[in-house]
Amino acid sequence: MQTVKMVVTGPFNAGKTEFIRSVSEIDVVSTERKISSVAERVKETTTVAMDFGRITVDDDLVLYLFGTPGQKRFDFMWEILSEGMLGFVVMVDSTRPETFREARSILETFRAYAPTPYVVAANKQDKDDAWDSEDMRIALRLDSNVKLLPCVAIDKENVKSVLLELLYSILAEMDLGEA
């Protein structure tokens, strides 16, 4: 049995757990804890170690999706989780521009850990106060060849599209490597 993994990362409350939950065939093995900090209490719980989802491809192949903890004090987990990943998704909350700088920093950190393909998912695009994805591209200083995908993490089809785009990028990089 071969297992491969992708990592879903991003700032606190970007929607990583929801993203994995939308496509995982098992209940996401979540390591959520009640939030103790008043400043971070925009939701009831947060991921402190990792989220863990699974998609069985066939008898020989399983894809695992790992969600990283978003708060910076748990960033020691990031390197461990990035080991051996196929690629990664950076989730960004489109309604919280104050997190864009951190998202950019997380992106750079993961690229330093492993230079694998990645896509950026502009989550919560269904909200009224969501930033336009092209404005987000400028704010996040993303190159025009980086895929920035509008997304609603609770919508399975949206999540599928993001994962497919990441897989297409991985394929394209393989083709480049061969050329």
Next chain:
Amino acid sequence: MALKGNLRDFTVSQLLNLINLAQKTGTLIVDGQNVAIQVAFREGKLAYARVGEEDNSLATILYRAKKLSAAQHKIIRERAGHMSDKELGLLLINANYISQQDILVSLQNHFIAVLNRLFTLVEGLFRFESDLLPPGDKITVRINLENIIIEGTRRMREVEQLQDEIPSLDMALKFTDRPGANLRNLNLSVEEWRVVSYINPKNSMRQIARATKLNDVEIRRIAYSLLQAGLVDIVRPEGVRPVQLPSRQAVQKGTPEEQKSLINRLISRIRSL
């Protein structure tokens, strides 16, 4: 109990606050990654500071503060090199070259600048030697620490922010292909122009810093301002392959065809979800 540890666990502002509140007398010695700094205190007040083996003679400090000309500095070094700082200070005052106030202000600014460099260190072993006082021939000052702590904490925040924005100096900068960006119309400082002249995907920011004699914070500050202006992008230096540990390689088993087949199987499965 010995006051020693690592700045990683006990920050510079916490240390200075402790020295200030406990009104300590002695010398704080910090061994950072690339720099060693010594700062002496008397009853909780800054008295003296020096960086490693850098020239911190009074003549050089006054020259850097533009209180002495290059010619005066050269003559003093040649003819009065054997004099202590205190003797030289008296000589300059008596000869009406400079006032006592000028000397004190120049020294104060120099010592504060050293302390500000200390604030840029996030890691390094430190120890406080209670018995160690500044050399007797050096001129000391008495500066309250409160304002320095406040200013230093501001700088620390800036450093943290810059490190968040530019986590690694091993990356390179390249000019953006954005149409309309014209460097000639920009108002850049001398240091910024020098950095700009080295921008090339082949040069890492660390190399540029070395070539332009900038420290880590200064190169980050300039790179950040150019990034914010949309003039440059951060890229991996050309010719430098990323460090690829075997365990980090996800799809490394099998031939390229097998690897592609694996990805295609994943694509088919996700489409069918």
